Amino acid sequence: MESDQRRVISLLVDNQSGVLARVSSLFCRRGFNIDSLTVSATNDPAVSRITVTITSDEKALQQLVLQTERLEVTRQVFVLDSEKALERELLLLKVESDVHNRTELREIACIYKAKIIDLSPDSMVFELIGRPDKLDAFLKMFEGYNILEQCRTGVTALERGGMHQHIQKPPQEVRSVQLPPPGAIRA
């Protein structure tokens, strides 16, 4: 069996109440272990995009895609090609700081191109947007400091270029089925 890999999956779903509950209920029921999940609007007001990151082998990934496709609210599911994926995440980080360490914290922020969006006598808040591994590296720099609060949005992602490889739902055609009248069944 293939080893576990990190994957990014994009779900295009109907933009209606309860969709996130349906999708997350499915993940929970099928035992898919999600690293992150974000929901956002798209250019089509009827469609939302759910971006999921998961660490799994190929088989578990296929099951996640196929099970998600079964939901009525799902329009399209595709796994992003890691070569072409544009992934971004937003981090907000509040660190304890005072006059003694303000300069060194600013230096870290400067190198990582993080913004300082709040400064108070005893704390600083940074904002950083980037790939998840960049955020991880940035956070590593704060191991010696006292982190007061932290939050990350989870990954949101698109693929470069025009078209991306879609995994389509099997096409369905309409056929009429003659149903026998009740009381006359002899199969």
Place this chain on the structure above:
Amino acid sequence: MQLNGSQIFVEVLCEQGVDTLFGYPGGAVLNLYDELYKNADRITHVLTAHEQGAAHAADGYARATGRTGVVLATSGPGATNLVTGIATAYMDSVPMVAFTGNVPTSSIGKDGFQEAYIEGITVPITKHNFTVRRVEDLADTMRAAFRIAQSGRKGPVLVDIPKDVTAAVCEFTPKQPEPIRTVTTYNEEQVHWAADLINAAQRPLVYFGGGVRSAASCQPLRDLLHKAEIPATYTLMAAGVVPYGDPMNLGMLGMHGCYTSNRAVAECDVLIAVGTRFSDRVALNPKTFAKNATIIQIDIDASELGKNVDVDLSIVGDAAYVLNAMLPQIKPAKHPDWMTMIQSWQAQDYHPVSDPTRLMPHQVIGEVCNQCGPDAVYVTDVGQHQMWAAQYLRHTKSRGFITSGGLGTMGFGYGAAIGAQMALGRQQRVVMFTGDASFHMNLNEACTAVSYELPIITVIFNNSVLGMVRQWQTSFYGKRYSQTDPHRKTDFVKLADGFGLKGYRCTNLPEFQEAFADALQQKGPTWIECIIDKDEKVLPMIPGGGDINDIIME
């Protein structure tokens, strides 16, 4: 035309061809029931004793006919009582639409009297569900519910209707029902490969399941078996698709399947799985299941392909279409060596030995078949009796065996029998097999069968214990009979009298023969209690996680 929500409800049901629904009234659905009262000539409403019975009845109706079963319940407890019935239908892919009332939209979320968030509760056990918040959406939501329930892989859909929506008025435009959708496409190259594999096989075997119950797929399947001399084994859900006595029919597969079927799976070189999902009652050990075979899987639901057991070739599509496309590419063949091997295993199949001093399950079931002929429809509850019925009934038609396979719902039987009898008419013979423990769960529905004069014959195997669990305790738990011997004193004959139906009690075969013959003459429901030994076992048995090498034959 301007109609209120309740009128729209009835109009859309009629539009969808619904002539029977099962349900139980209550506060939140009073408007709907008022409209059903006015339309009693168009739609027959069957009142059950409990909403669970109504859900199982709608399920039984659907299984007996292939049409969509419909159930209606009130909000709160009415809705939650449907849950087991909906989950039962979901696990066995039965088309069903469940309607529930709810508190008015303005009160939703405020914990009003009899409010339950049934949409949230049923998300994991329905194909899809809806809450209708505006009367303008009611008709199209109901139509969508029917479309989803009966399209592709079938299943239950729930529509929750708040009380104010059933009273509000809007413009209603009648529509013809949409045609039923199925997956008519398939990958032609894959079908071609499958045919090549089958043509080259020395020891081919077909393993089919509930996905081939529809009449459209039964025939191409039978044709395939005979054209290339391929023996076949089936799951519990597909009993009768290939009739009893057909030389290609090896019998049921799995935990309580026969020796030959399980052995054939272990020895075959090509396994063709049609409309089946390699459940843990069949592929008891997914690692060793058909380990010598190239596995071809045909299923309408892409997510089932390779879910439980790794397969070599998977084809997404409706079994009827795929098999019909495959048939012309299959070369007529004979497999004499393979058939000889199979015949030698068949000589080792388990056959119970009759004991003249006691009544035994296989005798009872054999006698029922003798007296009913091939046309009867059989319904079961869940447990030992269910397996005996699956093993010993001479199944001849694809919708003639109604049983809860996936969820294994004890108490399923009586409701389902009511549904089947309502669907097929009172001239149709419907026989239900149950055990004393399963029957105690939902025997309240006997009052429904009495009210509607349904001639359901219930055969109760009374071993006075919870037989299947007790069998496991005997085999795997050192005979520590924890909570399986309840010492109940129920007198089923007196109980029958109390319900207003006829009851019989038998301790030997001649008594049973006489009782059953008498029951066949009755207009209304009857039940026959058969006293059997508490140590009677379901055999053969392969323990969970095992394979043919672990089979227990005695």
